[in-house]
Amino acid sequence: MSGTFKKISCEPPCGFEVKSHDEKEVIELARQHAKKAHNKDVPEKDIRSKMQSV
Numbered sequence: 001m002s003g004t005f006k007k008i009s010c011e012p013p014c015g016f017e018v019k020s021h022d023e024k025e026v027i028e029l030a031r032q033h034a035k036k037a038h039n040k041d042v043p044e045k046d047i048r049s050k051m052q053s054v
């Protein structure tokens with residue numbers, strides 16, 4: 001199977017990681033995490049810039 005996953009990792013020591021085929025889902029989950037876990041409102045473009053293809 002081929003397929004590109006989009007991945008975002010939170011900075012250490014958090015280590016939270018989101019991985020999905022769906023870029024939008026990754027962004028959404030990452031934003032939710034940042035808000036819940038770090039009380040931060042992270043702009044979508046910041047998340048995109050950290051997103052990796054794996």
Ligand SMILES: [Zn+2]
Binds near residue numbers: 014038
């Ligand atoms: Zn985190």
